Amino acid sequence: MSLRVYSLIYIIGSLISCFSSGNAGAPYVGRIITGLGIGALSVISPMAISEIAPPAFRCLMTLWFTICMLSGQAVGVFLVYGCSINVAPTTALQYQFPWFSHTFAPALSIIFTFWAEESSRWLLLDHEYDKSLAALVRLRGLPANAEFVATEFNSMAYHIEDRNAGLGNNSSIQIIRETFLANTITNFLPTIFGMIGVTDSGVKVYSTGLYTVAKWVCCVAASLFFIDLAGRRKYLMIGISVQILCHSYLAGYLKIYQTNKEHVSKNSTDAALTFIYIHAFGWAIGLYSLPYLFGAELWPNKIRSFGGALSQCFHWLFYFAIPKVAPSMLANIHQWGAFILFIVFCMVALLYTYFMVPETAGMSLEEISRILRPLVLLARPLKPSDEFESTQ
Structure with missing residues (x-):
């Protein structure tokens, strides 16, 4: 139902922009409304996929959302x-075609939800045991007495009952208490192409499209061949x-290009373009794909909805901030200095991943919760049952 509602909201926002008829304020209103839709959909979709997918395919299926x-x-x-x-700029169709195309995918999503299954884990949290088992049977294509289905269902049910017994009810305050105890290269690629010597506007846009295709190919390759084999972490x-390697080269290139442009060879410029596309690979297998997966699977069942929403809230917050700060940052710290700052951000992310991010490949969501259980126990007073469980 959430998928239907927020897809409809997104469609309404797109249609407002499409039929703005020259009113400059209408596209802003439309963007706000579509933002409400896409923000919620970016939470619902990976979260639902992670809950219904078998552990062996959870990474593959969640990454296909990205x-x-x-x-x-x-x-x-x-x-x-x-x-x-191809469309004359004197006609409204030049901007109406792109806006109207936004409605196709969410419309299909609404239609397909009538054949979709609700998350078995969500149904269990609502104490709908029979519906949960029936949904799992349809999702797995196996009878209820099959060992695979019975083992998975019993594990989910036991874990959820145990969490409900130990952590109280599902009140909003309780969920919040338990919970708290982007990409600049992509958004400003035409500008960056201009920095390194590409001047034709058509070439900039076309190259940006090729860069997006390169990211798509890298994401497909990562989901099919890499991440589940070697692990997410x-x-x-x-x-x-x-990304650090690519940012380092671009920072050095721009530093030399600005001070000694006449001494920059064509090979150096070609290498800069190459590193932009190599960056697509690093970003696709790392900071683009995996935060969606981690944001959906690392939260305990009871607070996954709120925690996943919180994760995406920060994602879209930075997505909003980048267009606001990047232009002045590129202008005021000599362009190459912005890439030094990107390196610093990536170094922080690298250290955080090394020390704080667990490996979750091949684990069920219940097994992941057991890994993180000590953190939950530290956030509240121990009960006798907790002490026994911790000892075990």
Whole structure:
């Protein structure tokens, strides 16, 4: 139901922008409304996928949510590019085509929800045991007495009953208490292409589209071949390290390009373009894909909805901040200085991942919760049952 409601909100916002008829305020209103929709959908979708997917395929299926997002970005860039060169700017159709295309995917989502299954874990939290088992049977395509289904269902039910017994009710205050105890290269790629010597506006837009396609290919490869084989934690660190390498070259290149432009060779410029596309690989297998996965699977069942929303809240907060601060940052710290700052951010992310992020590959959501259980126990007074469980 949440998916239907927020998809409809997104459609309404897109249609307001589409039929703004030259009223400059209407697209702003439309963007606010679509933001309400897409913000909620970015929480609901990966969270639902992580809850219904088997442990062996949870990473693959959750990352395909990000692949679908990248597909939309790639189609969007080339659609805008196509409209800019094939539709006369004197007609409203030049901007109406891109806006109206936004409604296709959420409309299909609403239709397909009528064949979708509710999360078994969510139904268990609502004490709908029969519905939960029936949903799991349909999701797995196996009878209820099959060992795989029975083991998974009993594990979920036992874990949820244990958490409810130990942590109290589902009040909003309780959930909040338990919970608290982006990408600049992509958004400003045309500007960055201009910095390193690409001047034609059509080439900038087209290259941005190719960059989005490169990210899409890298995300597909990461989801199919890399992350589940070597583990989430390792590939998150590899992706961040690749970004550090790319930012380092671009910072050095821009420093030399600004002071000794005549001494910059074509090979150096080509290398800068290459590092921008290599950055797509590092970002795709690291800081783009895996935060969606971690944000959906690391929270305990009881607070996953609120915790996942909190994770995406910070994601969209920084997504909002980047367009506000990046232009002045690129202008006021000599362009190359911005990339030094990006390196610092990536170093912080690398250290945080090394010391704080656990490996969760191949684990069920209940097993992940057991890993994090000591943190929950530290956040509240121990009961006798907790002391016994901690000892065991």
